Amino acid sequence: MSPLDLDTDALDYVALGDSFTEGVGDPYPPEQTAGRPAYRGWADRFAEHLAAHVPGLRYANLAVRGKLMRQIVADQLPRAAELKPDLASLSAGGNDLLRPGADPDRLARILERAVHRLQEAGADVVLFTGVNFSSGFMRLRIGTFARYYLNVRSIADRNGCYLVDQWSMRSLTDPRAWDTDRLHMSPEGHRRLALKVCETLGVRAEGSGDDDWPPAPPLDRRAARRADAQWAREYFVPWVGRRLTGRSSGDSVAAKRPEPLPVGAPWTTGTRTGAGGEAADHTR
Structure with missing residues (x-):
């Protein structure tokens, strides 16, 4: 692809997109968003870089956390095409x-139709592979993810899209690239991406984005086990509960x-709030 x-x-x-593109895990300081x-x-970070070269840049972000492919295609794609970006x-x-039961081939067919619609609206399209998780609970579905990203x-390749290859980014496999929920990138992960x-x-x-990380502190195995247990209580169990009840973040x-x-x-954020004005649960 040409630049x-x-x-x-x-x-x-x-x-x-979903929470990945909404930016979950990388909160703005409250003073920048009227609290x-x-x-x-x-x-948002990429748009800031782009605006340094194109002063007349206009940027819209339609992504909402938790959304499935069909919801993104039904709710976001028509609006994006209407904007003719x-x-x-x-x-x-x-x-x-x-x-x-996820079918990566079926999802890919839907994705390609969405690409065609964006291109028909006049857009150059950017697609993404995911990160190659070789550890943690995500490794259990690595084959399904790999097939989709192929x-x-x-x-x-077929449609002349830009491809951001996270799969090859070893820097994103470092735990420091991820938020405490282990599903979303940390501010540093988002910056690198x-x-x-x-x-x-x-x-x-x-x-x-591929710069080396500084040396990590020594791993305390007992502290790691406690962190795993806390993560399961605070993030994994609620995530499973939402899946079983059909709810979404x-x-x-x-x-x-x-x-x-x-x-x-x-700009007006669409983020809902929970008790005390804190951000509501943001897992996928």
Whole structure:
């Protein structure tokens, strides 16, 4: 793929997806969002890098945590096509693949139709592979994820899409790249991914998503076991409970940037709040 054409005064970018693209795990300071909980994430960070080269950039983010492929296609894709963006990023299918009986080939067919619709609207499209998890509970479904991401690679090749290859990013397999829920990236993980997106599209930015991490502190096995138990209580068990009852962390949550606006412009977050004004549960 040729680098993104930055020799322009104006460019519209729209991001579609789930919690990955909403930016869960990378919260904004409350003073930047009028006290309302909201997430920054790799997409906002990438838009900031892009705006440094295209002052007339307008950016919309339609992603909502917990959404399945069919929901992204039904709820976000029509709006994205209506906006006729110059650039669209689409990451979908991760929540589907976590469910029993997920069909990666079927999901890929739906994804490719979505790519066609975005391209028909005039957008260059950015797709993503996922991270190669070789440890932790996600490894149990690594084969299903790998099959899907092979399909995503093929879709990108056939249709001339940019492909952000997280699978090859060893830096994202470091635990420090992940939030305490172990499902979403930490602020540093999101920062590194934004740099990888820049690299893939040929957008100049300082640093690299693949930079080495500083040495990690020694692992205390007892502390690690306690952390595992705490994680299971606070995140894994509630996540399973939502799956069994058909609930989603994205219920009643709206897109944080439904309209294309300049980076840094005031925007209305769609993030709901829980008791005490804290961000509601944000797992996938």
